[in-house]
Amino acid sequence: MSDKPAPPSSVGKPLPDVADPFNARFWQGLGQNRLLLQTCSDCQSPRFPASRYCPHCHSEACEWLDADGAGVVVSFCTFHKAYWPGFAAEVPYSVVQVRLNNGVQFFSNLVGVATAQMVIGMKVQPVFERVSGTEHTVLKFKPVEGLVP
Amino acid sequence: MSTSSLRASVVGVGNTRYGVMPDMDAYDLGLWALKDALADAGLDFSDIDGLILNRIPDYQRFAELCGINPQYTLTTPGHGRFSGICIQTAAAVLQAGLAKTVALVYGNNGKSAGARYGGDSDNYGSGGAGLWFPYGMTSPGAFHALMWQRHMAQYGTRPEQMAEVSMAFRHHASLNPQAVKRTPFGLDEYLDARFVCEPLRLLDYCLINDGGVAMIMTLSDRARDLRQKPVQLAAFAQRSRFVDSAFPPEDFWHEPMKQASEQTFAQAGISHADVDALMVYDNFAPTVMFSLEGFGYCPVGESGSFVQDGRLKLGGQFPTNTSGGHLSESYMQGWALNVEAVRQLRGQCGERQVPGAEFVHYMAAAPVVSSIVYTTHER
Numbered sequence A: 001m002s003d004k005p006a007p008p009s010s011v012g013k014p015l016p017d018v019a020d021p022f023n024a025r026f027w028q029g030l031g032q033n034r035l036l037l038q039t040c041s042d043c044q045s046p047r048f049p050a051s052r053y054c055p056h057c058h059s060e061a062c063e064w065l066d067a068d069g070a071g072v073v074v075s076f077c078t079f080h081k082a083y084w085p086g087f088a089a090e091v092p093y094s095v096v097q098v099r100l101n102n103g104v105q106f107f108s109n110l111v112g113v114a115t116a117q118m119v120i121g122m123k124v125q126p127v128f129e130r131v132s133g134t135e136h137t138v139l140k141f142k143p144v145e146g147l148v149p
Numbered sequence B: 001m002s003t004s005s006l007r008a009s010v011v012g013v014g015n016t017r018y019g020v021m022p023d024m025d026a027y028d029l030g031l032w033a034l035k036d037a038l039a040d041a042g043l044d045f046s047d048i049d050g051l052i053l054n055r056i057p058d059y060q061r062f063a064e065l066c067g068i069n070p071q072y073t074l075t076t077p078g079h080g081r082f083s084g085i086c087i088q089t090a091a092a093v094l095q096a097g098l099a100k101t102v103a104l105v106y107g108n109n110g111k112s113a114g115a116r117y118g119g120d121s122d123n124y125g126s127g128g129a130g131l132w133f134p135y136g137m138t139s140p141g142a143f144h145a146l147m148w149q150r151h152m153a154q155y156g157t158r159p160e161q162m163a164e165v166s167m168a169f170r171h172h173a174s175l176n177p178q179a180v181k182r183t184p185f186g187l188d189e190y191l192d193a194r195f196v197c198e199p200l201r202l203l204d205y206c207l208i209n210d211g212g213v214a215m216i217m218t219l220s221d222r223a224r225d226l227r228q229k230p231v232q233l234a235a236f237a238q239r240s241r242f243v244d245s246a247f248p249p250e251d252f253w254h255e256p257m258k259q260a261s262e263q264t265f266a267q268a269g270i271s272h273a274d275v276d277a278l279m280v281y282d283n284f285a286p287t288v289m290f291s292l293e294g295f296g297y298c299p300v301g302e303s304g305s306f307v308q309d310g311r312l313k314l315g316g317q318f319p320t321n322t323s324g325g326h327l328s329e330s331y332m333q334g335w336a337l338n339v340e341a342v343r344q345l346r347g348q349c350g351e352r353q354v355p356g357a358e359f360v361h362y363m364a365a366a367p368v369v370s371s372i373v374y375t376t377h378e379r
Helices: A025-033 A086-092 B028-041 B059-066 B081-095 B130-136 B141-153 B159-173 B188-190 B252-267 B286-294 B335-346
Strands: A036-040 A060-067 A070-080 A093-100 A103-109 A122-132 A137-143 B008-015 B050-054 B072-076 B102-108 B196-198 B211-219 B231-240 B276-281 B359-365 B368-375
Touching: A025 A060, A025 A137, A025 B359, A070 B141, A093 B141, A103 A137, A103 B130, A122 B102, A137 B130, B008 B028, B008 B081, B008 B335, B028 B059, B028 B102, B028 B211, B050 B059, B050 B081, B059 B072, B072 B081, B072 B335, B081 B102, B081 B211, B081 B231, B081 B335, B081 B359, B081 B368, B130 B188, B159 B188, B159 B231, B159 B286, B211 B231, B231 B252, B231 B335, B252 B359, B276 B286, B276 B335, B335 B359, B335 B368
Parallel strands: B050 B072, B050 B102, B276 B359
Antiparallel strands: A036 A060, A070 A093, A070 A122, A070 B196, A093 A103, A122 A137, B008 B211, B008 B231, B102 B211, B231 B368, B359 B368
């Protein structure tokens, strides 16, 4: 893997909505380098984003459990247009669709992989990235060691 | 004869011009289109007893502006998938006897109102788009770019093949005086177009414009007495894929499309080969590819080779989006494609007419899949 680049600037970029009461635990967990997912106490299905009722069994009972975080790149796309000023200096930048082994999906970014090296099916693991100049942490991904092409 | 055994028919279609009209709001555009549709049908505002609105903000205000008191009213969100839903609902309303003459009205001033589909106003999907903004993820275009990337990886589909879709629709638009973009382009120009969200290029995106579209529907018995050659709904079906729909579907919506397609063809009593023209919801060019596979026009994964050799062009096996569609006529969220289906069946399409068209299939691939077969064959 290449040298770790400086974390991207947060100026002019949207920040996580940590005030959203449903997902607050998720964002707090990232700040502690933990991937906490709301998990149904009845059918054990993990889910994100959070919701009052489980979409599978409609139970209201849930707990926030640490998830393994291992997953695969389902697809990726590369933005050549900046929809926020903070991304203007970074275009073209890529977004990945990741599916964790537990089925939960995220849109995110791959750390330390150039777009040309991205491959669908690549195995990835979480990276907890502090957003520079803020108290926020976001969930990014990096290839599982040894699998970088 | 009971109302439920009669077919729903389109007896009037109308539209505004498409483009930039900053002095018109969605109500104005909808009313313009409705006047045009009523004139087309030979009907008056006072004949309307059912009103179905799409994208126009307030039904009460719109009906007040029309000066009508319909006995059935419905308003729907400004998502493109709702054109098919509205038309199917109108058919059900007619067949249930809830109304006799339904006006369907769509007004979109998005261009002048500065509507943006990416960035802070992004509400695509199930409303959770804001979760992904910190990663720079936004826009339905990116959602479809992710799908297309995977389709290419999985099936070997190539950019030159998708170019066939965009080029065919632009060729059709060149024959349509109403189309916003009418200058044809070739493969080199397609490939040179800038990426917006790679692998999608600018020429794979629909055209945001102001405009309005309206349709008037009645049951077939009443349709026979009106001005235009009646166009009947031979079949219609709807399916959905809402589970996990915040993310691109693993099967490119194949299963709901397959089910809707099977129901439609069974109900219409025809096969794919009987269809004279296709109207395919083209918010982005790859949606056309997914639809051709999902609705069974070609096997899964083979849309790339299927669209080659002019198969979708006028004169080809399945002339598709003969108006230019959303990619080249204007993004009227499915409405103008349904109007084009009706005009093709009436034989009103001039240079872009499909000779002797008897069956036209409208289809939309999205978390709500809709499928409608229009025909001139009366029942």
